[in-house]
């Protein structure tokens with residue numbers, strides 16, 4: 001991006017009510033088969049139009065093409081049983097019924113490539129596509145085959161790399177791997193998590209990002225945040241390793257969170273998607289609030305590396321709120337941009 005402070009969204013946008021139940025996380029599709037495929041693409045085009053209308057520079061599909069950021073990808077793999085599920089504890093935080101790895105895992109074929117082609121054909125703006133990261137994938141499954149989190153992560157990294165290469169060939173400019181698990185399993189991150197992520201991103205012709213957040217504003221996450229104390233220093237554990245990694249961009253949570261902003265110094269030199277929009281509240285930020293968060297970040301990030309963003313996805317919010325928050329993000333970024341040119 002040549003533009004200073006290009007805006008983007010870290011993740012999902014709300015789905016239209018004819019596609020899935022609104023204001024509900026991971027709600028099931030209301031259609032199936034061909035109708036579903038077409039409806040997802042219609043929703044993708046609407047999400048794109050909303051982003052452009054609100055002045056977002058780097059756009060995405062708003063994750064209209066997936067029900068869940070991990071399981072929709074896993075549905076397209078061999079070796080995973082979705083019928084006989086098991087209950088596991090996700091990110092040490094909440095129990096969920098998850099699919100089971102029963103055999104060698106492999107990709108049946110391209111998962112999101114056709115959807116990415118639709119997005120590419122619909123806009124000249126730079127496009128970003130999200131995939132789950134290897135560690136977050138294994139944390140959303142029960143493994144009855146490999147017996148080693150690390151071994152399974154390397155298998156997923158290989159599969160993600162195949163998908164990412166095809167997405168890049170379809171014209172995706174930035175591939176973002178979502179790794180909220182990086183905020184929880186620090187030893188794994190250091191021992192193999194970042195290495196597996198780099199394997200997923202290896203040899204790509206486009207830029208790569210990793211999104212590490214404190215999650216959607218659901219109760220389990222909000223309760224977890226209450227246990228983290230007055231300062232959230234989780235990034236301190238992972239940033240030194242990420243600074244040395246091949247990943248180009250780091251997407252992190254800043255606004256209304258207790259992340260000490262000076263931790264951004266630990267990844268100086270990387271591009272940062274700085275979360276300036278709180279996704280756990282329906283209160284729409286004022287442009288001035290967004291600008292204040294960006295100015296704080298600018299103490300520790302060079303302006304040419306700062307991409308104003310949201311803290312996480314906005315799927316559970318009412319559509320008009322999410323759209324207004326995108327508008328506030330653009331307006332706030334514009335305030336700070338003008339301070340540089342004056």
Ligand SMILES: [Zn+2]
Pocket residue numbers: 010011180211212213214215216311312313
């Ligand atoms: Zn997130």
